[in-house]
Amino acid sequence: MYLAGLISVIIPFLFLMMTKEKGYLVAWPIFGTSNQLLASFILLAVSSWLMHMGKKIRIAILPMIFMFVVTLCSLIQMIDPFVRSLVFGWGKQPPSSDIILSGTCGILLLSLSVMLIWEARRVFVPKRVSL
Numbered sequence: 001m002y003l004a005g006l007i008s009v010i011i012p013f014l015f016l017m018m019t020k021e022k023g024y025l026v027a028w029p030i031f032g033t034s035n036q037l038l039a040s041f042i043l044l045a046v047s048s049w050l051m052h053m054g055k056k057i058r059i060a061i062l063p064m065i066f067m068f069v070v071t072l073c074s075l076i077q078m079i080d081p082f083v084r085s086l087v088f089g090w091g092k093q094p095p096s097s098d099i100i101l102s103g104t105c106g107i108l109l110l111s112l113s114v115m116l117i118w119e120a121r122r123v124f125v126p127k128r129v130s131l
């Protein structure tokens with residue numbers, strides 16, 4: 001019980017210690033995008049539940065699509081400086097720890113969200129029956 005609480009405090013502490021002077025400026029966009037992703041995934045779960053109950057899913061699926069697209073755009077903007085520093089800045093000055101942290105977290109969040117949407121398509125796209 002105490003171990004889980006300790007881990008949940010130590011990991012963000014280490015994350016903020018790896019940044020430079022104002023770590024909250026790096027952590028806040030990551031927190032915001034992960035929070036918005038969580039909200040869109042909850043709407044995805046509600047849409048799935050509504051569909052299985054035989055109800056109309058439009059009330060939950062449209063806000064989910066909007067939130068998900070906006071959050072993915074934000075993640076891409078978060079990842080962009082990291083990717084540019086790796087592709088175009090190779091051999092020059094290495095990227096700062098802030099860019100590495102936000103880029104790595106952004107890539108992780110983006111890959112997890114794409115994987116979840118890929119799996120959710122099985123719920124919303126009916127299988128084709130071959131004759």
